[in-house]
Amino acid sequence: MKPSHTIPANMLDDVRTVLRVVFGDLDSEELESVISHSLWLRMKSGDCLFKRGDVGGELFIVIHGKLSVQQELNNQKVKLKELFKGEIVGEMALISETERNADVVALRDSHLISISKQEFETLYLRHPAIGLSLSRMIIQRLQPHPKERQTRMIRNVVLYPGSNEVDTNHLINQIEVHFKNNRVLIVKDKSELRVPEKEHTQASWIRASARLANKYELIFFLADRQLTDWTEFCLGQADELLILFEAGNGGSLNIDDLFSKETLAQSSVVILHPAQSRLPSNTNELTGDLTPDNIFHIRKGNSRDFRRLMRHLNQETTGLVLAGGGARGMAHLGVWKAIKEAELEIDMIGGVSMGAFLGGVMGFDWEFEMIYDICKEISVSKPSSDYNPVPYASFIRGVNLDRILKKYYLANDIEDCWIPFYCISSDLYNLRPCVHKSGNMFKAIRASGSLPGIVPPIPVDGRWLYDGGVFNNFPVDIMVRSGIQKIIGVSFLSIEESNTLHEDIPTVRDQFRYGVLKSKPEYRIPSMVETIMQSTVANSYQKQKQAEKQVDFLVAPDVSEYGLLDWKAFKKVVDIGYREAIKVIKGKE
Numbered sequence: 001m002k003p004s005h006t007i008p009a010n011m012l013d014d015v016r017t018v019l020r021v022v023f024g025d026l027d028s029e030e031l032e033s034v035i036s037h038s039l040w041l042r043m044k045s046g047d048c049l050f051k052r053g054d055v056g057g058e059l060f061i062v063i064h065g066k067l068s069v070q071q072e073l074n075n076q077k078v079k080l081k082e083l084f085k086g087e088i089v090g091e092m093a094l095i096s097e098t099e100r101n102a103d104v105v106a107l108r109d110s111h112l113i114s115i116s117k118q119e120f121e122t123l124y125l126r127h128p129a130i131g132l133s134l135s136r137m138i139i140q141r142l143q144p145h146p147k148e149r150q151t152r153m154i155r156n157v158v159l160y161p162g163s164n165e166v167d168t169n170h171l172i173n174q175i176e177v178h179f180k181n182n183r184v185l186i187v188k189d190k191s192e193l194r195v196p197e198k199e200h201t202q203a204s205w206i207r208a209s210a211r212l213a214n215k216y217e218l219i220f221f222l223a224d225r226q227l228t229d230w231t232e233f234c235l236g237q238a239d240e241l242l243i244l245f246e247a248g249n250g251g252s253l254n255i256d257d258l259f260s261k262e263t264l265a266q267s268s269v270v271i272l273h274p275a276q277s278r279l280p281s282n283t284n285e286l287t288g289d290l291t292p293d294n295i296f297h298i299r300k301g302n303s304r305d306f307r308r309l310m311r312h313l314n315q316e317t318t319g320l321v322l323a324g325g326g327a328r329g330m331a332h333l334g335v336w337k338a339i340k341e342a343e344l345e346i347d348m349i350g351g352v353s354m355g356a357f358l359g360g361v362m363g364f365d366w367e368f369e370m371i372y373d374i375c376k377e378i379s380v381s382k383p384s385s386d387y388n389p390v391p392y393a394s395f396i397r398g399v400n401l402d403r404i405l406k407k408y409y410l411a412n413d414i415e416d417c418w419i420p421f422y423c424i425s426s427d428l429y430n431l432r433p434c435v436h437k438s439g440n441m442f443k444a445i446r447a448s449g450s451l452p453g454i455v456p457p458i459p460v461d462g463r464w465l466y467d468g469g470v471f472n473n474f475p476v477d478i479m480v481r482s483g484i485q486k487i488i489g490v491s492f493l494s495i496e497e498s499n500t501l502h503e504d505i506p507t508v509r510d511q512f513r514y515g516v517l518k519s520k521p522e523y524r525i526p527s528m529v530e531t532i533m534q535s536t537v538a539n540s541y542q543k544q545k546q547a548e549k550q551v552d553f554l555v556a557p558d559v560s561e562y563g564l565l566d567w568k569a570f571k572k573v574v575d576i577g578y579r580e581a582i583k584v585i586k587g588k589e
Helices: 009-023 028-036 091-096 117-126 128-142 168-178 202-213 229-236 283-287 303-314 326-341 354-362 368-380 399-409 441-448 476-481 508-516 528-538 541-550 567-588
Strands: 039-043 048-050 058-064 067-073 076-083 103-106 110-116 156-161 184-187 218-222 240-246 266-273 294-299 318-322 348-352 421-427 432-436 458-460 463-467 486-490 553-555
Touching: 009 028, 009 058, 009 128, 009 202, 028 117, 028 128, 058 091, 058 117, 058 202, 091 128, 110 117, 110 202, 117 128, 156 168, 156 229, 168 184, 168 218, 168 266, 168 303, 184 202, 202 218, 202 229, 266 283, 283 294, 294 303, 318 326, 318 354, 318 476, 326 354, 326 368, 326 486, 326 567, 348 354, 348 476, 354 368, 354 399, 354 421, 354 441, 368 399, 368 567, 399 441, 421 441, 432 441, 441 458, 441 463, 476 486, 476 541, 486 541, 553 567
Parallel strands: 156 218, 156 240, 184 218, 240 266, 266 294, 318 348, 318 486, 348 421, 486 553
Antiparallel strands: 039 110, 048 103, 058 110, 067 076, 067 103, 421 432, 421 463, 458 463
């Protein structure tokens, strides 16, 4: 994108302010010299400033707005950095006369100034102090910095009514009550920008909102339902677009009519529910063709739901990741009890296999006693006990497991959880993991625990899906990519010694005596089912070890004395998870 205009007169004060920040104490002559050698550039949200591989012929300075530096890795756009007012971009390629090494895209409608290579060389010769300031910035940028989890800055939030019936005033009132100070502003229409009537242009609104950003940490813009100039401006300033619905009242909304496909600003659907709602339902029907990055269900009057949305906007979220572990995975329930008692609020839950079985019902946000009874019901049913008389696809028929999972999950989609949820399964024929963030909960959770050779696989979208632990038995990486700031992980990773006194291959008699009858523990022989279960997660062992290092709070209950199919140990395993979680929580206070 090429600049083509001189700097407008009404923007000169803003440009001078930014240049003083960028280059330090320039005298008036130096300051005006930079301005005279610069051109003005307007960018719409989604516009590309330059692409990787372009020749670096100029540098740019951000005056208003927000941009993203990004690269493509594994066919996905990865954000490297966000750029705000007073930041320089493109200087490396200009000075080194090399190609651009990344793409830069506008996240908001933005204003920049540009200085060409020729003009910069002229400035450098006339005013060495400018070149020295730029050199210091480049050196600082090249210094190694500790690698941190990627976060994005949310300063401008747009509230868009997805239907005519939505009660926007309810959400606005909650925002005003939640933020009882002056660091948050709600702009309901263009008059509140306080721009003189004769200057009501998109450029003036951008300038006015940039000045408000100097005073407020978070600004909410209430857009019109129709695509007016005001709505277009609001969308162009959005770091986060919240599309509001009332439960039971959908709208005829097409996101493509509102938001550029190329913009990197996130969109979230917020659905307001009656206060006593048990569970959301038919979320997909309500949102239609929308493909939002997040869905937030808020029960009116439920401060816990509302705080979850506010933590998302303030980048203060906490996620819970639950590893697979067979019957040992019931320790997750004890961890959940400790989390509830400590009044820790969870913003997203992810799990695999048994972690998915329990994580899904946690996402319903029901009382702990109800969740406990459901988990106990799973254990009592002994989901691994209905052996298949014709073990062609699996040793276990899966009837007991299906009955329990259908009872609680069949009627709901993943999008219907109060607390956002995801789980992992494995596509063994295409050799890749599958991440389930939408669709029927029963199918996704059942697939996540379909141990190869043990439990029958389940067909989902034309593919046979198996236990997610084959590729990823502790899906922390998905939580990280979701943008969650703090992660609590529950993992049962351990290397167990066989402790056997056997020296020869066990005979049939040995297998019956020491395996089935378990007459002498020191001669115990692992069952075929246990061996297959253990081999299922062996492939992801090293990945799980690395994932444990990524979490902020690791809960690792020692349940190694209990078998992967030891359903009778339910209460003991839950207690172990609870005690270990209490220790971790107290240790981090």
